[in-house]
Amino acid sequence: MNIILFGIVNSVVLALLASGFALVYGVSRLANFAHGALYILTGFATWLFMNRIGLNYLLSIIFSILIVTIIGGMIYRLLLIRVKGLPASEIIASLAIGIAIMEIFRWRGFISEAYMLPPFIKGSLSIMGVVIDWQRIIIIIAGLILMLSLWLFTHYTKVGLSLRAIAQDRRASMMAGIEPDKASVIALALGSALAGISAVVILPLGNITVETGYSVLINAVAVCIIGGLGSWMGVLGGAFLLGFAQILSTAFLGPNWQMVIVLLFIIITLILKPSGLLGKQKRLEERV
Amino acid sequence: MNKEIILRVNNVSKSFGGVKAVNCVNLEVSEGKIFGIIGPNGSGKTTLVNIITGFIKPDSGSILFEGENITGLPPYKIAGIGIVRTFQIPKPYYSLSAMKNLVVPLYSTRILNLVEGKTGDRDTVALDILEEIGFERDSNTPYKPASSFSEGYLKRLELARCIALKPKIIIMDELFSGLSVSEITSLIPIIEKLQMNGITIIMIEHRIKELFRLADRVMVLNFGERIAEDTPDEIIKNELVKRAYIGVAEDAT
């Protein structure tokens, strides 16, 4: 039971982390390696708002998420748009920007243990004999709400539908009058918002460190590779697969094996089905 | 005259999502003949070519080359057994010179096997081939990068790539598209010469007048289905073909 509950939590965490990355890739074909940086940026911003400026928790969260959303969109609009279409340059540029952001925090001394965000609801409760803290429950709830909202957004709003359209078929969408650049900016802003929301919900579980940024990036990308870039169900599937695998390995082998599991799963995915579980990448020959 | 069937396409079908691009198409090509394929846009011609040459796997049906089943082979292997193709939009190696463009097919396994390792200087062979298709040998032209050539020359380069592989079948996917009448007229002798050397040619074309001068038999596709296959003279008279192209209002049947 322990395993099931914590497995669900871990999987939801991974899904949240991966969703931003997957969204950006799906719509703009950009692998946004600044994803991890945006994650901890939100965390640090919230902390700063609360502790340096004295805002209350809720406002800090709202402002931070807003800031990160805008920064994400701006990064695309001002910088990444110039390397649109060149996958190498996109990855390098977004990675470089991400590293710059993360290392600025490291330089300014944000590496000690003192940076923590308080949980939304302190304490824990017991479900079927397992003690689980409220924050983790909140994570599951937040995850569900987020997935639902995203689903509704991409199926029922005009903007959301246009994002979905571009993700499915770029050219046809362009012919229908959807501007891919605008969509990409929106996608990046949304992806950053997702990173931010994930951050404020997950970070209370531990500290905010620069290393977290790198781990988030690794985990998000791993989930996308395993589940398949370009497929929502794939990302969810990958998150749950990896999530449970990690919890099982922690239970039976020890907490150090988490990263090993990630590596193992990536290798297995690449050997069996390189484009991912539900990935839709066609082999090169078929793209005539 | 050789009447052997060199290529047989049996009941090949392929769907993309809900669209049936190729629907149970059958065709037989005799060795050494020129076989034309025509049809309105979207009728599945290029998809058929992609299936024959291995770039796309068919949902059902089979392809037989000289009696052997080649369905499902990867495209580089199909090129290796002697079926080569041009691309509708030429795919030259832009950063390389015309001559070096041809070094690539000359480096292939097929050529290595055919000449048993004695390829000679690939550059010289490349120049010979280029001369055959109309690149002036003594000028600077073979040394210019492919990015500097016009459409007409690029199409010739596509053809040269095919010739370099010493093929048995060349599939020309809309070779004439985008070319002026004089450019087409200058290509026709080259195609005829290839046929005289025993190469079977399959031509997908929109330029019906020019194609009908060359082709021995012509097949017509519409909406992925074969609606006719005959000599050019008969095709011109065929009612179904006319309807497909011009779209006469159909009766209740």
Added chain:
Amino acid sequence: MTEITRRKERIDRKIKVLTEDIYAISSLRTIVYILLPRFVFIIGMLILPLMISSMAWQKILIISCIFSLLAISYDFLANFVGIVCLGGALFIGVGGYISGLLNSVLKLPLYFSIPIATIFGGIICTLFLIPCLPIRGIYFAIVSLMYPLLFSRVIQALEIFGGTDGLPGLDTFPNIWFELYIIVPITLIVTFSLRRLVNEDFGIVLRAIRDNEQAVIASNINVNRYKTSSVFIASIIGCFAGAYLAHLYGWVGLSLFALDFSIFPIAATVIGGGGTLVGPVIGSIILAPLSEMLRAFGPLRVVFYSLILAGLVIYKTEGLVPFLERKYHKTERWVDV
């Protein structure tokens, strides 16, 4: 009206046209014109170690040669084969660790462990990267970037191969001159061999793959085999660099898998000029000292050069070597009329 007695003339007049292809050996003048920059480069690299006085700077030169090997392999893969490999750290880490393990566990002297690590490491890295070759290039880039990050965390987690502390006490080279005069010639050899390779028929096929993979497939060439070969070439160069580095410092540790080793080659290539195979070397020689000088600033150093890298990549700069090439060809001199 004043008489014009002199005018400017480009030095490559009457020569440039001849420099293409075989006409290059038609006169001494053309030969000198072509060989001069190469000569300057080679001689420069060979006497540079002698011109540097302090040991610290000599070490920096060695480091820049090691980095330049990584950068060359990046340039080769990215600009001549069309494969973007962000896994410089993978090569360094694998090469370094294999050599380190051979040396400390099996007690093999470094003259054996380095070559073995080069080949073996090359094979291992290639095997890990092969599954990504048939699919879209972005997967290769992503996975190659991820592998070193994962490997280091796995080593740390499982406490194998020395874990967090690493493996100290490896053999080092007898003296600094050894260190210098092995790596510098090797760098030169690698540079010029690859330059030769890309103009041989094999290299032409690789460049064709970069330009238009489908056409190469249609020309009866098993593209995956060629891509694998080129990844192998890049791997052995990178693993050699890693093995060398391990014995330069006498220890291996998790830092061999650091992101630094993945980013630096790209930055060096962009600065020096991609697609030239010489540019990465020049870029490394510029960047390595710069990077050392900034080490005092701590993390800011990384900030600095990621921003520079982002800027260069976004603004699509030409690179130093192409710039110099252009200037060389356009140099003018006065000529009597």
